[in-house]
Amino acid sequence: MSGSVTTKTSEYQGTPVVPGVGYAPVIRPAPRPVPPADEVTVAEDEREAEVARLRDAAAVVGGRLKDRAALATGSASEVLAANAAMAEDRGWLSPAVKQVKNGAGAVVAVSVATGKLANTLATLGGRMAERTTDLYDIRDRVIAELLGLPEPGVPTPTAPSILLAEDLAPADTAGLDASLVVGLATSLGGPTSHTAIIARQLGIPCIVAVTGLDDIESGTLVMVDGTTGLVVVDPDPDTANTAVAESKSHLEQVSQWEGPGRTADGHLVDVLANVQDGAGARAASSTAAEGIGLFRTELSFLDRDTEPTVDEQAEIYSQVLDAFDGKKVVIRTLDAGSDKPMRFANHPDEANPALGVRGIRIAEGNRGILYRQLDAIAAAAETTGSAPWVMAPMIATASEAEAFAADVRERGLKPGVMIEVPAAALLADRILDHVDFLSIGTNDLAQYTMAADRMSANLAGLTDPWQPAVLTLVAKTAEAGARVGKPVGVCGEAAADPLLACVLVGFGVTSLSAASAAVAGVGAKLESVTLDQCRRAAAAVLTTSSTEEARAAATAILG
Known part of the structure; x- marks a missing residue:
C-alpha cells in the first residue's frame, strides 16, 4: 500500500546495530493478550484443578520454546533455550501457584507473580533488567494458552516488510524470516541486547533505541539503514530502491x-x-x-x-x-x-x-x-x-x-x-x-x-x-x-x-x-x-x- 508521513518528522535516529538497508511497509507485533478484569475467586474444591491448568500451560509454552531452540542455531538457539527454562522457573511459577491455592484465578496469578518478579529484576539493573522483556513474553504466552488464544508475537508477513516494535522478545526475534523481514527497528534495547545479537546472526538490518518510533503507523513505507542508524519515513522511492540495491550488491561481494x-x-x-x-x-x-x-x-x-x-x-x-x-x-x-x-x-x-x-x-x-x-x-x-x-x-x-x-x-x-x-x-x-x-x-x-x-x-x-x-x-x-x-x-x-x-x-x-x-x-x-x-x-x-x-x-x- 502507499505510505504516508505520520508525523512532521521524516527521519528518526537510533543506534545502528546490523548494517544494510531495507525498504518496505511497516508491520508491528500483534497486541498482547489482555486478562479479563472481572475474574472471580476460584472455589476451594476447584483450586487443585486450576493449579494443574496453570502448570500445564507453563509446560506447553516451555515445550514450544524448547522445540524452537532445537531447530535454531547460534545465539537464537541460546536465548530460546534460556526462555524455555524461564517458562517453568520456580521464581514466578511457585508464587503463582500459591496465589491460585489461595483462591486467585490462574490468569490473574500469572500476571501478578510475573509482575512482581519483573519489578525485582528491573530494580537489580545490569543484565538482570534485560530479563524483564523475556519474562513479560513468557507471561503473555502462558496467559494466551490459559485463555485459549493464539500465541502472541510477530505476524508472519506475506511480502517483504519492515518490523517496528517497542521491543522484541528473543522468541519473536529468533523466529523471523530474513527473506520477508527486511529491516528491524525498536524503541528500546541496546547494541548488545538479545534482539541486536540475533538480528546480527540473521543478517537483518537493525537499529535500536529509536526515539519516536511509535509515531509510525503500520503500512507506512519506511527505509531502515542499519549502517547510519536512520529510519526514514516515506522516502523517495527511487532513492530508497537504489540504496537497497547498492547494499545488497555490497553484501553479496x-x-x-x-x-x-x-x-x-x-x-x-x-x-x-x-x-x-x-x-x-x-x-x-x-x-x-x-x-x-x-x-x-x-x-x-x-x-x-x-x-x-x-x-x-x-x-x-x-x-x-x-x-x-x-x-x-x-x-x-x-x-x-x-x-x-x-x-x-x-x-x-x-x-x-x-x-x-x-x-x-x-x-x-x-x-x-x-x-x-x-x-x-x-x-x-x-x-x-x-x-x-x-x-x-x-x-x-x-x-x-x-x-x-x-x-x-x-x-x-x-x-x-x-x-x-x-x-x-x-x-x-x-x-x-x-x-x-x-x-x-x-x-x-x-x-x-x-x-x-x-x-x-x-x-x-x-x-x-x-x-x-x-x-x-x-x-x-x-x-x-x-x-x-x-x-x-x-x-x-x-x-x-x-x-x-x-x-x-x-x-x-x-x-x-x-x-x-x-x-x-x-x-x-x-x-x-x-x-x-x-x-x-x-x-x-x-x-x-x-x-x-x-x-x-x-x-x-x-x-
Whole structure:
C-alpha cells in the first residue's frame, strides 16, 4: 500500500546495530493478550484443578520454546533455550501457584507473580533488567494458552516488510524470516541486547533505541539503514530502491570473502567466530572463520539442576574442538552469575549481581567447579589431540590472573584472561606477567567503564562500543600486549562492526572474534584497507570526545 508521513518528522535516529538497508511497509507485533478484569475467586474444591491448568500451560509454552531452540542455531538457539527454562522457573511459577491455592484465578496469578518478579529484576539493573522483556513474553504466552488464544508475537508477513516494535522478545526475534523481514527497528534495547545479537546472526538490518518510533503507523513505507542508524519515513522511492540495491550488491561481494584475515598490505589478523556449543561450532566451520575466539561454555548448562560431570563436559568441549580440528580454539570458563545464574553454583542473593559474584569469582566459594571444568577441557584436548587456549572471565587483579594461570598450566593448557573490568585494562601489563594472552570483552567493558546498564535503551549511547573512553582502554590493553609480544584479541560485539574492527587492528589487536554471520563482513573490510590506514584511524579516534566524532574520524580515513 502507499505510505504516508505520520508525523512532521521524516527521519528518526537510533543506534545502528546490523548494517544494510531495507525498504518496505511497516508491520508491528500483534497486541498482547489482555486478562479479563472481572475474574472471580476460584472455589476451594476447584483450586487443585486450576493449579494443574496453570502448570500445564507453563509446560506447553516451555515445550514450544524448547522445540524452537532445537531447530535454531547460534545465539537464537541460546536465548530460546534460556526462555524455555524461564517458562517453568520456580521464581514466578511457585508464587503463582500459591496465589491460585489461595483462591486467585490462574490468569490473574500469572500476571501478578510475573509482575512482581519483573519489578525485582528491573530494580537489580545490569543484565538482570534485560530479563524483564523475556519474562513479560513468557507471561503473555502462558496467559494466551490459559485463555485459549493464539500465541502472541510477530505476524508472519506475506511480502517483504519492515518490523517496528517497542521491543522484541528473543522468541519473536529468533523466529523471523530474513527473506520477508527486511529491516528491524525498536524503541528500546541496546547494541548488545538479545534482539541486536540475533538480528546480527540473521543478517537483518537493525537499529535500536529509536526515539519516536511509535509515531509510525503500520503500512507506512519506511527505509531502515542499519549502517547510519536512520529510519526514514516515506522516502523517495527511487532513492530508497537504489540504496537497497547498492547494499545488497555490497553484501553479496562481502559474502564471497574466504580469508585468511589480513589487511590489503598483508598484515595478518585472525578472524574468528563466537560459539556456544558443538552445533554452533559446526555451523561456524562452514564460514571463513579461522577458528573459535570465544566458546561460551556456560550456555550449555543453563538448564541444568546439577553440575555436569567431567565426562559430560568433556564430550561437549570435544565437539567444538573437533569442528575446528587443528585450528585455534579459545575456551572461556564458566561466566555464571548476573543474567546467567547456574542452579548448581549456589549464587548468593545480591543487590546488584552485575557487580557481584560472577565469572571467576564463583570459584572463590567453590574451587571444585573450576577444577572440574579445567579437568574436562584437558580431557577433551587429549581425546581430540587439540591444544585449546583457556581464559577466565571477570578477572580484576593480577593476583587473580596468576592463580588462574597456575591452575591452567598444571593441566598442560595455555592460560589467558578476559579484559572486561576497567581495572584489568589499566593493569594489563601486570596481568600479562602471568598469562599468555588477553581477550577483550567490549560489551562488559563498555558497561563498567561508562557506569551504564548495557541493556538500557535510555543509555544505549553510553554503552556504544565507539565511546572514546572505552576505546582508550582497548588501546592501552593492546599496547601492553604488543610490548611483550603476547596476543590480544577482541571477542565482544565491537569485533562484529567492520569499521570498528579496522580501528581495533590499528590499536594492535591481533584477533577479532564475532558471530559467524559477521565474519565475512569483517574480513572483507580488513582486506580493503592497509595497516597504515588502520593505525591512522586508530590515532584519530583517540583524539575524539564522542561516538559521533569517533565514527566520523574513522570513516574519513577508512571509507
